Amino acid sequence: MESVTCNSSHLPTTSPLGERTHPQVQVTYGAVQTALSKALRGERLSFEDGVNLYHSPDLVELGAVANEMNNRKNGRDVFFNVNRHINPTNICALSCKFCAFSRKPGEEGAYAYSEDEIAHKARVAAESGATEVHMVGGLHPRWKLSNYTSIIRTVKETAPQLHVKAFTAVELDWLARKERKTIAEVLTELREAGLGSLPGGGAEIFTPYVREKICDTKLTGDGWLDIHRTAHRMGLRSNCTMLYGHIEDVEARIDHMMRLRALQDETSGFNVFIPLAFQPENNELGITRHTYGVDDLKTIAIGRLMLDNFRHIKSYWVMTGDRVAQTALHFGANDLDGTVVEEKIANMAGSRAGMAMAKSKILRVIRDADRIPVERSTVYEPIRRYENPAEDIIQ
Ligand code: SF4
DSSP, rough: TOOOOOOOOSSSSSOOOOOSSSSOOOOOOOHHHHHHHHHHOOOOHHHHHHHHHHOOOOOHHHHHHHHHHHHHHHTTTTEEEEEEEOOOOBBBBOOOOTTTSSBBBTTTTOOOOOHHHHHHHHHHHHHHHEEEEEEOOOOOOOOHHHHHHHHHHHHHHOTTTTTEEEHHHHHHHHHHHHHHHOOHHHHHHHHHHHHBBBOOOTSSOHHHHHHHHHOTTTTOOHHHHHHHHHHHHHTOOOOEEEESSSSSSSHHHHHHHHHHHHHHHHHHHHHEEEEEEEOOOOOOOOOOOOHHHHHHHHHHHHHHHHTTTTTEEBBBHHHHHHHHHHHHHGTTOEEEOOOOOOOOOOHHHHOSSSSOOOOHHHHHHHTTOEEEEEEEEOOOEEEEEOOOOGGGGGG
């Protein structure tokens, strides 16, 4: 099989990206086997290994190796949390081509929540057993840092027990530039207001030849990584994401993962890697297709194998739907995200998964995958391990 060249026609191996800087990788089945064997021996995978794995002709074999590597770290435990998304505003100064969520001031559908509305959402979340609010939004042209600290204080004063995971590196960069402050100064003020950790949004694809095509006015990939580096050095943990399934090629995906891996080597500050499947409605990229299950599962599996210094890989049901998200629990994922309750960003972009998942359903999705549900905090401390299926129905 050594000389057979693999051909995965569903994968974006070529794209209208203009200049590419990555080496061309000659993909063979033998090279796929070499990469899988290295992973099983615990050796770090190279860029070429990652690209080869994307062209693996055997999805089940790839998944089995990723499943084994996840098993060694997490056994049969699958994490979830009870959380609530609050997107304070969709009014945004930027116009990223893939974004269906943002609106300009005065445009139909533009909104900005009042503090009373945010307090109400936080109160309802706390009463329903949430442990976290996840807050990200647009770059409101008139909001200052004091608006953001005030939003966090509103949540913490309403429900002190809620962990506030808030504001992407893109929002932090915007605030720092507006206020003429360093990222560390902005983070210090937000933390004093009650910020607990950072979400992973805004990463998209770091590789410049893709990023320039999908969000050229946004913070660069290096800038995103620098902000998370600063947060980690200040003792704030964060998540990281990768938006895939638009115009990027697999080389850009592997490059993205390797940049995350390098920062994790440096700081150990990431909680989890979250691949985000592109949602195709209402965007300016002209893409009208959803990702398919094979690509979703390969991306989870390869994320597990490439990111050897991450314990947690998330299968985010909002992006892939509950069926693929559940199947991914056999392809290296050990986290399903949470109850969410009011997901706007993917929903406005055409997500077919809905805006919420009840805790009882999360338990069933995990249990039916022959895994053990473990409710976690935002930073992955176990809150409750659901050993006994008989207890599930009372949720
Ligand atoms: S992705 Fe974020 S920064 Fe870009 S337009 Fe949408 S809300 Fe604004």
